[in-house]
Amino acid sequence: MNRLYIKTIFFAAALFMLFSPAAIYAEEVDNDTKPILLGMSAAFTGPSKGLGIELYRGSQAYFDQVNAKGGIRGHKIIIKYYDDGYDPLPAIRNTIKLIEKDNVLCLFNYVGTPTVTRILPVVKHFNADKPVYLFFPFTGAQPQREFPYEEYVFNLRASYRQETWGLVHNLFMIGRNRIAVLYQADAYGRSGWDGVRKALTEKDLNIVAEATYKRGAGFESSMKRQVEILAETKPDAIISIGAYEASAAFIRDARDAGLDVPICNLSFVGSDNMLHLLKNLEKTSNKKYTDNLINSQTVPSYEDTSLPAVRDYRKVMTESPPAPPEGFGKDYDPLKFSFISFEGYLTAKVMTKILDKMMLRQNYGSLYAATLSIRDLDIGLNTPVSFGRGKHQGLDEIYYTTVSSGKFVPVRNWARWSK
Structure with a gap:
């Protein structure tokens, strides 16, 4: 093969790359100043509204900073949001609308397992025609982490x-082996229940008792029957897989019934919203409802100011806290700080880096390529974020918190709950 032939092939390939749709899109991304639309469907109304509102506020706090500096290469980042009330059917309708009508770049910050699991087939369906990805849903469930949907979702x-x-492991290590479970009767609850079951099975143990409640239960709901079912087996710890109003109602009724064992909640519960309800109840009842609570978290405590991300988050949420999404939250008092808004702040920070990388010509405007290029990204947590083929989850750390002086703080020593 002579040198002239090789040069001809190289020149033709260069022309193809220059005028290919991907390259043209990259050129448009550089020159066009249209905003970048991210599509969010979440609970902004109903008993779980604090989850969607706080996640939105945290992300908006970061995007506000980016937009104030001109956005990403001139492009402002806009969250196009719709309320689904933590209900799968509105979530499906919102998803179709965001993709077909609003033409969002991607889906972002969806809230909840029952909603996310139902929109996954919709996302897969649209991928037959064009790439559609869901970024950073507020759920730790398995379906978006497994075939056939994991390739369309980044967590x-x-x-x-x-x-x-x-x-389970930490409770086991302090001698608390009789673990009961309260869970929401839907995909979220079953996902958490399955995680507890698997963890206990590894230790040749079983769930000693289980009770459920219906999704949408509020703080005014009675959980007395659920408490009775679990108390009958004399558990020495309870893991609750629920949302904040229902979980707070269960804690209230458990403590009123004299069931004072440690009650553990997952990160999705909305720790600060739950604590707000229980603290208000303590003021009017002169009873203690916030003792012996242990909550797992997927982000560090916003009280840990040794972390740069925490300092940045606290600064912006103090100096210019975003309001709830327009049209929602009229009867909601935004929290100054929360684990959920901090997580939203972090998802926006990582999303911004991905969008910036998407503008680079080597990624040809590909959101997927830009995301896979994220390696050891420092977001101020002392834990780097990385993605790659077969690795669509950025963080693996779990943090544990308990209530002290009226707020959730890191657990320093599990021995205080030793059996």
């Missing part, structure tokens, strides 16, 4: 299996 947070394994 930042650790899984419920990792959370439940850690809770």
Whole structure:
């Protein structure tokens, strides 16, 4: 093969890359100043509204900073949001609307297992025609981490299996082996229940009792029957897999019934929203409802100011805290700080880096290629974030918190709960 022929082939390949759709898209991305739309469907109303509102506020806090500096190469980042009330059917309708009508770049910050699991087939369906990805859903469930959907979803947070394994292991190490489970009767609850079951099976143990409640239960709901079912077996710890209003109601009724064993909650519960309800109850009842609570988290405590990300988050949430999404939250008092808004802040930080990398010509405007290029990204947690082929989860750390002086703080020593 002579040198002239090789040069001809190289020149033709260069022309193809220059005028290929991907390269043209990259050129448009550089020159066009249209905003970058991220599509979010979440609970902004109903008993779980604090989850969607706080996640939105945290992400918006970071994007506000980026946009104030001109956005990403001139492109402002906009969250196009719709309320689904933590209900799968509205979530499906919202997803179709975001993709077909709003033409969002990607889906972002969805909230909840029952909603996310139902929109996964929709995402897979649209991928037959064009790439559609879901970034950083607020759920640790398995379906988006397994075939056939894992290739369309990128997770930042650790899984419920990792959370439940850690809770079971730490309880086991302090002699608390009789573990009962309360769970929401849906895909979220079953995902957490399965994680507890698997973790106990590894230690040749079983769940000693289980009770369920219906999704959408509020703080005013009675959990007395659930408490009775679990108390009958004399558990020495309970793992609750629920949302904040229902979980707070269960804690209230358990303590009123004299069931004072440690009650553990997963990160999805919305620790700060739950604590707010229980603290208000303590003021009016003169009873203690916040003792012996242990919550797993997928982000560090926002009280740990040794971390750069925490300092940045606290600064912006103090100086210019975002309001709830327009049209929602009129009867909701935003929290100054929360684990959920901190997670939203972090998802926005990683998303911004991905979008910036997407603008680089070597990624040809490909969101997928840009995401896979994230390696050892420092987001201020002393734990780097990486993605890659077959690795669609950025973080694996689990943190444990308990209530002290009216707020959730890191657990320093599990021995205080030794049996």
